[in-house]
Amino acid sequence: MLLDILLFLINAHCVLTVTNGYAPVRVKCPSGKLTRSASTGLNENELTYMHSRYPIAKSNLANYLQSAKLVDFNVTSFLDETNPTIGIAFSGGGYRALLTGAGEYAALDSRTHILQGTGLGGILQSSSYITGLSGGAWLVGSVASNNLISIDELIHNNTLWQTANSILNYFDDNIVEQLLMWIDIGEQVKAKQEAGFGISITDVWGRALSYQFLSNKKQYGAGYRFSDVMNETNYRNHYAPFPILLAVGRVPDTTIANLNSTVFSFTPFEVGSESPYLNSFVETESIGTLLDNGFPQNSSCINGFDNAGFFMGTSSSLFNAIILSIDNSSLPDFLKDFINDSIIDPIIKSNIDVAKYNPNAFYKSQDPETPIESSKTLYLVDGGEDGQNIPLVPLLKRNLSVVFAFDNSADVSGLPDGTSMVKTYERQFSIAGQNTPFPYVPDQKSFLQLNLTSKPTFFGCNASNLTSLTPNVFDVPLVIYVANKPYSFPSNTSTFKLSYNLSDRNAMIRNGFEIASRLNGTLDAEWNACVGCAIIRREQERLGQEQTEQCKRCFEKYCWDGGIVK
Numbered sequence: 001m002l003l004d005i006l007l008f009l010i011n012a013h014c015v016l017t018v019t020n021g022y023a024p025v026r027v028k029c030p031s032g033k034l035t036r037s038a039s040t041g042l043n044e045n046e047l048t049y050m051h052s053r054y055p056i057a058k059s060n061l062a063n064y065l066q067s068a069k070l071v072d073f074n075v076t077s078f079l080d081e082t083n084p085t086i087g088i089a090f091s092g093g094g095y096r097a098l099l100t101g102a103g104e105y106a107a108l109d110s111r112t113h114i115l116q117g118t119g120l121g122g123i124l125q126s127s128s129y130i131t132g133l134s135g136g137a138w139l140v141g142s143v144a145s146n147n148l149i150s151i152d153e154l155i156h157n158n159t160l161w162q163t164a165n166s167i168l169n170y171f172d173d174n175i176v177e178q179l180l181m182w183i184d185i186g187e188q189v190k191a192k193q194e195a196g197f198g199i200s201i202t203d204v205w206g207r208a209l210s211y212q213f214l215s216n217k218k219q220y221g222a223g224y225r226f227s228d229v230m231n232e233t234n235y236r237n238h239y240a241p242f243p244i245l246l247a248v249g250r251v252p253d254t255t256i257a258n259l260n261s262t263v264f265s266f267t268p269f270e271v272g273s274e275s276p277y278l279n280s281f282v283e284t285e286s287i288g289t290l291l292d293n294g295f296p297q298n299s300s301c302i303n304g305f306d307n308a309g310f311f312m313g314t315s316s317s318l319f320n321a322i323i324l325s326i327d328n329s330s331l332p333d334f335l336k337d338f339i340n341d342s343i344i345d346p347i348i349k350s351n352i353d354v355a356k357y358n359p360n361a362f363y364k365s366q367d368p369e370t371p372i373e374s375s376k377t378l379y380l381v382d383g384g385e386d387g388q389n390i391p392l393v394p395l396l397k398r399n400l401s402v403v404f405a406f407d408n409s410a411d412v413s414g415l416p417d418g419t420s421m422v423k424t425y426e427r428q429f430s431i432a433g434q435n436t437p438f439p440y441v442p443d444q445k446s447f448l449q450l451n452l453t454s455k456p457t458f459f460g461c462n463a464s465n466l467t468s469l470t471p472n473v474f475d476v477p478l479v480i481y482v483a484n485k486p487y488s489f490p491s492n493t494s495t496f497k498l499s500y501n502l503s504d505r506n507a508m509i510r511n512g513f514e515i516a517s518r519l520n521g522t523l524d525a526e527w528n529a530c531v532g533c534a535i536i537r538r539e540q541e542r543l544g545q546e547q548t549e550q551c552k553r554c555f556e557k558y559c560w561d562g563g564i565v566k
């Protein structure tokens with residue numbers, strides 16, 4: 001009887017469901033070449049967005065600096081002659097990074113009222129860029145796809161981030177709905193494959209993630225594209241910082257990920273890397289198109305390969321393996337077989353963390369072509385697999401004045417020890433990292449013993465110390481490093497904890513708010529001003545202006561002084 005009802009429901013559902021939202025579709029080709037060399041600088045559309053965005057960001061920055069109570073400092077006259085720019089980076093670390101990052105994001109957001117806190121409200125509105133990888137890509141991908149939603153609204157909204165049930169068991173004891181979820185996912189991924197595209201477990205993972213992060217969209221975002229983000233109101237009116245997600249390129253037939261790896265950026269306009277091993281970008285909306293040196297090889301082009309959930313899944317592909325652990329009795333045949341194949345085939349299994357992009361839009365995009373460019377399939381993995389768990393690289397390519405590096409990594413006991421900063425520092429000396437200068441940082445032992453992880457720490461405080469790294473010292477941002485720390489909640493949870501009841505979810509967010517706000521301003525009444533001092537520093541140095549007494553005091557408190565522990 002129950003089975004009959006189930007079968008009836010499922011049949012009725014399949015008839016009604018439109019499954020082709022996920023499968024890429026054929027469109028008329030835009031004219032010309034769809035890839036470009038990274039040597040030509042930033043994407044034209046990104047520059048156009050920034051051209052309209054920056055005046056808004058700057059006027060919000062004026063408000064922030066006014067309210068931050070900088071002593072003996074004339075904000076108006078300073079901003080009349082300078083253009084400080086801000087980037088914000090959210091590290092990976094699963095739900096721990098998502099939720100802690102959300103609290104940090106809330107602390108920077110002038111719209112935050114729920115915590116009634118004294119944070120850094122207005123910095124988000126003053127920023128040019130916001131980046132995320134892995135768990136941080138869930139945060140950035142989810143808020144960007146939802147029109148730069150505020151955390152207040154998200155918490156009050158009862159559809160997004162329903163973390164009480166595991167990502168793999170979203171509907172929990174609603175067995176029918178859960179069954180239908182896997183049926184839909186199976187149909188969608190199958191439709192992509194039948195349309196002629198390569199698929200990987202990342203397709204399944206990305207669709208499962210979307211039930212949490214794109215739940216406001218039709219069919220849980222099956223047809224929502226990352227390129228659609230620019231059509232959200234807060235992007236059309238240039239209110240939002242520009243979003244970038246990260247992944248790491250994998251050379252075919254290897255499983256290597258190191259500091260020589262190719263770091264990929266995903267923006268709503270383009271995907272690619274400045275690394276010399278790619279040095280190319282392709283238009284995001286066309287990424288599923290069969291190209292040769294950027295030119296379409298068929299009479300039609302492809303749109304819709306850039307599903308937002310698929311991009312979030314790519315950035316967090318380390319989690320692909322957990323798809324293999326789903327109770328297969330509840331899976332439709334297509335998924336059951338797909339997962340079985342992935343387990344049986346030793347090559348697929350040892351590359352289970354790979355997101356396949358087939359066709360490879362970068363095919364022969366450089367001459368001579370590198371291994372990534374001579375492959376018919378592009379293989380990407382989790383943005384944190386090269387050890388750089390904070391998504392800094394694209395920000396370092398954009399000459400910002402200051403970068404917030406929110407580190408929610410699990411290095412020791414579920415908390416950061418600076419490893420990600422060390423890796424990004426080291427990367428500038430690899431071939432892939434050339435022309436990506438990053439300030440000096442100490443080793444992990446010093447990070448811990450000098451308490452550089454127990455309160456926010458500024459790196460690169462003095463640009464003139466950086467001359468041995470680059471001639472263009474003022475283009476290297478000052479980095480505000482902020483490591484996870486438990487205040488009101490034990491926030492060093494496991495990366496692979498895939499469910500949080502709503503009260504723990506909110507407690508993690510609150511703890512994140514406390515980290516970024518120096519415990520709601522109680523640990524340092526001057527914290528807002530000190531962050532202001534960091535934001536204006538590079539432009540002051542450019543002009544040769546002396547710091548105020550207050551800013552000198554702040555730098556004494558928050559700058560790493562160059563010391564290390566022997």
Ligand SMILES: *[C@@H]1O[C@H](CO)[C@@H](O)[C@H](O)[C@H]1NC(C)=O
Nearest residue numbers: 073074075076077078079080
């Ligand atoms: C700050 O600078 C502006 C513009 O240069 C000037 O009009 C204003 O009087 C100054 N404010 C103070 C308090 O000095």
Ligand SMILES: *[C@@H]1O[C@H](CO)[C@@H](O)[C@H](O)[C@H]1NC(C)=O
Nearest residue numbers: 115116117118510513519520
């Ligand atoms: C932050 O401090 C304000 C008072 O300044 C207080 O009303 C609010 O409850 C505090 N919020 C948090 C999250 O501690």
Ligand SMILES: *[C@@H]1O[C@H](CO)[C@@H](O)[C@H](O)[C@H]1NC(C)=O
Nearest residue numbers: 146149153157158159160216
């Ligand atoms: C909040 O959820 C409702 C559905 O319950 C949805 O219609 C609405 O768009 C959501 N709000 C935002 C800002 O996403």
Ligand SMILES: *[C@@H]1O[C@H](CO)[C@@H](O)[C@H](O)[C@H]1NC(C)=O
Nearest residue numbers: 227228229230231232233236
């Ligand atoms: C952009 O958004 C508007 C309203 O939200 C919608 O009507 C329109 O179809 C969207 N355009 C594209 C190209 O997605």
Ligand SMILES: *[C@@H]1O[C@H](CO)[C@@H](O)[C@H](O)[C@H]1NC(C)=O
Nearest residue numbers: 251260261262277370371431
């Ligand atoms: C760096 O990676 C490229 C391919 O991505 C490879 O050709 C090169 O040998 C590597 N160099 C080092 C020093 O590992």
Ligand SMILES: *[C@@H]1O[C@H](CO)[C@@H](O)[C@H](O)[C@H]1NC(C)=O
Nearest residue numbers: 026195196290297298299300
């Ligand atoms: C696209 O072109 C390639 C090579 O020219 C061909 O093998 C393939 O079947 C074509 N695909 C479609 C969908 O037309």
Ligand SMILES: *[C@@H]1O[C@H](CO)[C@@H](O)[C@H](O)[C@H]1NC(C)=O
Nearest residue numbers: 327328329336337339340343
């Ligand atoms: C389903 O799971 C069972 C138990 O874990 C396993 O024995 C079986 O091989 C799996 N079937 C498939 C198709 O993976």
Ligand SMILES: *[C@@H]1O[C@H](CO)[C@@H](O)[C@H](O)[C@H]1NC(C)=O
Nearest residue numbers: 336337339340341342344345
């Ligand atoms: C898994 O795939 C293998 C090889 O294709 C097949 O022999 C086996 O029967 C499959 N197992 C299940 C449980 O479907």
Ligand SMILES: *[C@@H]1O[C@H](CO)[C@@H](O)[C@H](O)[C@H]1NC(C)=O
Nearest residue numbers: 041042397398399400472475
């Ligand atoms: C950043 O600055 C460098 C050196 O001054 C310059 O070559 C490069 O074009 C700038 N990049 C951007 C994105 O402005």
Ligand SMILES: *[C@@H]1O[C@H](CO)[C@@H](O)[C@H](O)[C@H]1NC(C)=O
Nearest residue numbers: 446448449450451452454565
């Ligand atoms: C680091 O913090 C601990 C605990 O607050 C303190 O005992 C120690 O002196 C601090 N170390 C340094 C180098 O400031």
Ligand SMILES: *[C@@H]1O[C@H](CO)[C@@H](O)[C@H](O)[C@H]1NC(C)=O
Nearest residue numbers: 461462463464465466547555
């Ligand atoms: C910055 O570094 C330069 C050169 O190393 C040094 O002369 C100057 O005193 C430093 N400034 C500060 C504020 O530490």
Ligand SMILES: *[C@@H]1O[C@H](CO)[C@@H](O)[C@H](O)[C@H]1NC(C)=O
Nearest residue numbers: 440460462465560561562563
């Ligand atoms: C910067 O340079 C000054 C003077 O040369 C030195 O005392 C200080 O330790 C350096 N700071 C860093 C962070 O390297």
